[in-house]
Amino acid sequence: MTSIAITSGKGGVGKTTIALNMALVLSKIGKRVVIIDADVAMANLGIxxxxxxxxxxxxxxxxxxxxxxxxxxxxxxxxxYVPSELSLQKYFKLNFSKLKEAVKKLEKDYDYVIIDCPPGLGEDAKAALESARTAIIVLTPDPSALADALKMKHVSEHSGTKNLGIIVNMITKRKSEIRAEDLETVSELKVLASIPEDPVVRDCGVKQKPLILTEPNSPAALKIREFAMKLAGIKATLPAPSKKGLLSKIIQNIKHVFKR
Ligand SMILES: Nc1ncnc2c1ncn2[C@@H]1O[C@H](COP(=O)(O)OP(=O)(O)O)[C@@H](O)[C@H]1O
Ligand SMILES: [Mg+2]
Structure with a gap:
């Protein structure tokens, strides 16, 4: 039905994490979803x-x-999912212009075709962006974020891809961070989701287990779920982020006693 490119100016901002986990949320609520690893040089999705x-x-x-x-x-x-290969030998033989036609074909069979893009403005990144109907820019809230958002907005406008907005990832709430409101004012794009820096995300990466499936109540997972549900037009009622402290154990125990 539609296609969404998850793109960014810089690498390592969380594109693959967000693309995969939002795809899983949509799939879990019954949508037909395919995710394409279009970051052909890195091929991180399979990992x-x-x-x-x-x-x-x-x-x-x-x-x-x-x-x-x-x-x-x-x-x-x-x-x-459509994986890419880790082989760099083949990278130089790829014809990126074939991607658009491939995405169009999949759009007929799926509710969502999610494209995990390479970062930047190279030939592969541009082809990935151009292949999609819509795009979401992922960035981290550091000082270069504003320039990044503007640059990627410009590129997507030129590629005829509709920009849905920005996802700000790895928020720590330090004073030096660029705020979502400022990003919105300068870029004239909507901030669709603000995802906190969450050590659980990295742990899941190391264990090669998707966040949404293994730590669905972690702060980052909850934000990704809320965003993906909104995208699908469903208002999510979210549980509070899991607290593994003493208080939560006491609450769990009390609930348990009352269930008996
Ligand atoms: N919200 C987050 N909190 C903490 N670590 C994160 C978060 N989002 C992504 N990461 C970590 O940052 C690294 C880069 O993420 P990745 O999704 O591979 O970025 P990209 O696809 O943009 O290169 C990974 O190790 C991932 O686990
Ligand atoms: Mg990636």
Whole structure:
């Protein structure tokens, strides 16, 4: 039905994390979702999913060897995914202009085609952005964020992709951080979600277990869920972030006693 490019000016801001976990939320509520690892040079999606070997991938499509539908795999929670290969040898042989046609094909079969983009303005990044109907810019709230947002907004406007807005990730609430309101004023884009810096996210990355499936009540997971549900037009009623302190244990125990 539609396609969303998750893009950014810089690497390491949380694109793959957000793309994968929002895709899982949408899949869990019954949408047909496919996520494409279009960051062909890094191929991080498979790693984050804990899937190491995929005999065919987006590389085969971009080399003109296969149809996109033949490189779609079944992932967890009903999610479908198109991996990339870690092979850099093939990278230089890829024809990125084939991506748009591939995305169009998948749009017919899925409610959401989510494209995990490479960072920056290279040929691969531009092709990934151009392949989608809509785009979301991910950034961290550091001083370069404003310039990043403006640059990516400009690029998406030129590629004919509708910009849905910004996701600010890894918020620590330090005074030096750029505030969401300022980002909105300067970029004239909406801040769609503000996700906190959350050590659980990195732990899940190391364990190769998606955040939404293993730590659904962690602060970052709750924010991603809230955003994805809103995107799907559903108002989420969210539980409070999990507190592993003494107080929460006492509350748990009390609840347990009253259940008996
Ligand atoms: N909200 C967050 N809090 C803490 N760590 C995060 C958060 N979002 C992402 N990360 C971590 O930051 C690193 C880069 O994230 P990734 O999603 O791979 O970024 P990108 O795809 O933009 O390069 C990973 O180690 C990931 O676990
Ligand atoms: Mg990535």
């Amino acid at each position: 984050m999913l804990g899937i190491d070997r995929t005999p065919v991938s987006l590389h085969n499509v971009l080399m003109g060897e296969m149809d996109i539908k033949d490189v779609v795999y079944k992932g967890p929670a009903g999610l479908f």
